[in-house]
Amino acid sequence: MRLVTRARLKSPWILHFDCGSCNGCDIEILAALTPKFDAERLGVVNIGDPKQADVIVVTGPANPRSARALRSLYEQTPDPKVVVAVGACAATGGVFRNCENVFGGVDKVIPVDVYVPGCAARPEQIIDGLLLALRKLKEKDGG
Amino acid sequence: MTAQRIVSDGGVFLEKVRELRERDARFITITVIDCGDRIEAVYHFDTGSELVNLRLEVPKEEGLPSITSVYSAAFVAENEVQDQYKIKVSGLSLDLKGRMLKSDAPVLAVSIPSALEGGTQPTGRKLGRCRESCPAMVNVPKYVRQIAAGDIEGAYNTILERAPFPAILGRVCFAACERGCRQYRDERPVRCRLLKRYAADSLVQLKQRRERAKPTGKRVAVVGGGPAGLTAAYYLGLLGHEVTVFEKRGVCGGAMLAYIPRFRLPQNVLDAEIAARIEEAGIRVEAREVESLENLFRQGFDAVFVAIGAQKGLKLMIEGEDSPGVYDVMEILSEINVYGRRPEVGKIVAVIGGGDGAVDAARVCRRLGAESVTVFYRRSREEMPASLDQVEAAMAEGVDFMCLASPVRIIPGKPLKVVFQKMQLAQEKDEKGRRKPVPLPGSEFTIEADTVIRAIGQRVDLPKGFNLEVDERGFVATKDKAGATSMKGVWAGGDAVVRPKSVIEGIKEGRAAASAIDKYLGGSGIPEPVVDESELVPRPHDASEILGIEPATPKCLEPTVRIKGFDEVEGGFERDDATREASRCWRCDWNE
């Protein structure tokens, strides 16, 4: 495996975007970074800057306004990148799927690589999803 | 609700609000109720000791007066009202113009990623499972909805975007879409295939109004007029190229014409649909055999698509195979279909093989007067490649099936004697994941038959002059999914590549090749239909609304009547049945 690929697997910098969730998944994403779960031991850093992110973590269903923001974040993020949709809403719209201002999961807006189930998803699941995303990142590398 | 004062006049209302402010009341929020042409707004205030509600009723077009001049904090609630009820609040201090909560841009402004049409990721929720299962990716959900809405012509054209023969496919397709349907699990899939047939059959005129692109001046030769060849020719023709189909029989249709029995696909349907397509795309058909591809290029063709099919029947490789009375499945079928003869098959017929061809041959033999027809297959029923519908129809017509039996030798004579050996399935699997049959020692048995029909597969009979690279089994070798061959400017598809397959797979390859050829000739490929989000219809809130609809079943001929002739066995849907069936679609492509 190439050195860069190996480094990539150990250094996922995440960009978290809330597309319209109820907050449950968002606080669980933050909780995944805090002492009990400490995702940083896997090199996860919440970087907050799309230009430097590797993994886009999205929560919540998409609505027209957040979809535009999400789309632009996705476009700003340089390759290789993977998208993790956290929670039932991000996957399908969840309980909000039939709400008037919601048009479904985030995969209607950007391609999603990993779906993390749950309402809200647990931090363990989120970390699991990130690892799965890394595996996809490796596949994209052809490694 | 406690204390309520009803005020209707705007001026008096503001006065009351001002009064409340002097009492140091806190503004809480506004509740608006839509009463048709009027709206009812309840303003809530908290005076510290009690909740005060002011009710204001105004006509919708008049809108609400803003109270931001008294309570500046009300701008949030008022902007929200403006958003949610599309009414004007006049005199707002910070007017967000009805865009606080909602975006005025329609959903379409968000570009849907190109992954949608190409079928890469995420295919998950956007195509619908039926569409994903279809080799040619026909937009099944869309045409099903169009049929439900009564737009027959639209449905037919939706299918044409991806597959040019709806009427034919509606009869002979193995309907992967139905197996993909989420109601398949409950054994009641939406009968997409029959809906397709319904759409085609209800049209008075199969020929559609199609805009052909400006002539490009490029000439393309298509060798072979089967499903793959005609598909490629059709799409290339629409793209403005001048297409010539070389068909040695002079009549187009290929395998659809020669090998599919007429009781499954009536001649008139086949001819009408092919003729319509040929006319729409301006295709020229030339009845001659092509000897060499170089010749075609020399005649001024810019690109060639080879779709010559696979006609050479595979041999059993056993003793006595060449005895009289042993036929190839293709010989029998084309005898009837192409030349209109009725070959003599005797009373007892043994068919060897397990594909659709074998089943068709067996059913044909029943119609030719054979009293006992048995299909011998060396694996078990689960492995049989023939589609279940066909097998069931054959059984209803009195065809016997004998599985796990493989011929060892044929002893010539009248009647023929065929020695079979029983087989069992080994644990190890072959490259396709099927369990391998191994002979069971000492289990040989002999049967007698007037005719033995071999139906174990076909190979390509590639003319020597073609000079194309072939793979180890004699099929044309291709370099990519579009079917580019070893020769520049030559593409191949259909049964001539890899293995004999279904009509729909041939169509898929023909379309892919057409797109590649167009790009090669300087075009931009077949344009992908634009996804219109508005065409997606939400499903009802209540699942029982859909699940409560009874599935429709088409009428079929009685087995005793069927075997008397070559009339079409399966019936189509009536109008009511079709709309009802189409409305059973769960709309998986809209939302999961």
Added chain:
Amino acid sequence: MVSMETVFSAVALVAAPFAGGLLMGVDRKITARMQSRMGPPVLQPFYDVLKLWGKSPVITSRLQPILAFGYLGFSFLSVALLLFGGDLLSIVFTAALAEVCIVTVSMSAKSPYSYLGGRRELFCMLSTEPLMILSALSIYIVTRSFIVENVLTFEEPLLPLLPGAFIVTGIVLLIEMRKSPFDVSASSHAHQEIVRGVYTELSGYTMALVEVGHWIRTVLVLSIASIFWAPNILVGWGLALALLFMVILADNAFPRLSWQRMVKTSWALGFALIAANVLLLVVTGGATI
């Protein structure tokens, strides 16, 4: 004929970025432990930089790559000057040049965050540069030389004479490493009101270059701190690492202050410490002005 010392210096120069990366890794590990976390592996900074190197960059201005290389180059140069015995003032100026590069990068971008980060980075410079020069001056007062070699061969350790200047070096390190309370212009994590500050517009390899430059600068300041116990390098580096530990401790014990507060504190504290120190020297007769 190349002398032993030159060879040693050359090796140290090559090793500087690696040492810096390692220090960063140790820093992140200790920080995590202070926050009751496991923390990333010690080699994490190297993974990060390698990964950044492999990402496709988004170059927002043509100057960006040049200036990123400039940042790294000038940082390297300043360490080289130190190792090969240049003079302290030129080291400080070269290091400032590197800083100018990064400020220019961030100010030339359109993003307001990057612009604000650049502005704040200027204030960081404004805080650190006078302190560095004052430290160098106070060293000069004791040793009568700006040349590192002469400082290194001074007869006694500097720390007992210049405790104030040593603490000032610590403050510089605090600002230089972008640690709380002075992490105003950028932060390693996204815990910053201006997102990534000066780093906002960097991506891919330019970010990797800047990151390596940052390591080298950390090594530079630590090396200057180690001079305070010359010529015994081991004790000197022990001191420097102790300083680093104190900086990490401070990072975890303070919130971020505003840049105004940073300039005020660093100037007041820095001037006072140096002045007190020099005054003490004069009074005790350790040096004459």
Added chain:
Amino acid sequence: MNETEQPVEVNTVIPFGPQHPVLPEPIQLRFTIHQDKVVGVVPNIGYIHRGIEKACELNDYKKNVSLCERVCGICNFMHAMAYCEAVEELTDTEVPDRAKYLRVVWSELSRLQSHLLWLGLFADSIGFESLFMHIWRDREIVLSLNEKTSGHRIHLSTCAIGGVNKDMDKGLISEYKSGMELLERRIRELAPVFYKDRSVKDRTVGKGVLPKKRAMLLGAVGPTARGSGIPQDMRRLGYEAYSNLDFEPVVHDEGDVHARLLVRLEEVFQSIRLIKECLEKMPEGPVMNKNRRFPNGATVVRIEQPRGELFYNVMGNGTKRLRRCRIRTPTLANIPALVDILVGYDVSDIAPIVMSVDPCISCTER
């Protein structure tokens, strides 16, 4: 706001959000900056608007409990409770006493969860990362109690129309008690940092001042109002079992970020005390009282959520669908105040000031 329209010659406009590390949620605040001072703010929301109010009118009224719970993931129990209370009133359902106490326990637990979350995020917004980590470590105590109660860390889903659908046994009660003891000890250890630490005070004292008069006019609610000296606390309306409990609203008079910080910190201790008191006083008995009537009429329910007054105006028309369900969440009420207090402070103060009203955008936009 009049202040936002001040003409200033050279201004920088900073869009703060929708994606910003300080806020886990998308809201966009467009700041006009003049010489590092904020001179104007325009809030731009709508990134999370889902249309829950509308959806509430289309659903079966019973299904709305779980929908309302997801108006906000942080104070989810309180949303469900407010909705249930409203429906109970419209259907004349009497809630058993034990259920009332349980509801108080769980809503105070929500408050604890929310305040601890906020204290952590606030520490993070002023760049105090280690404090953030430690508070979130201690917050896990509350979450593990949630998990032991209902099997889920975030959404309790224990509230139902007519009471609660889960009872606590002795074991769980003692778990709660020991959990509260542990939490109190841990937070007591950390509290001096907020009270005394000079650097924290440097960032908070005198920042984002909201005078009492202004707070009342702008309709501020919850800790934002209490931090400005307004003793406004909906729990004093005595809904559920609060009328039997002994407590005073936590009030600080300064009106700055630090005052709001201390209000929330002290409310953490208050909540711990209330939970302990409830567990002591809780009577035995059933926890659920079913009623099959359809809601009819209109009612207003106001409860105290971690961020302030939560307002539910539910109207029924005697069918299974509601006529209207109006939800006004505390953050929405605090937005005018937020816009007001930001003006005149430094860019570096934006993050702590925005955080100081504890914006919950998910609530705001529903």
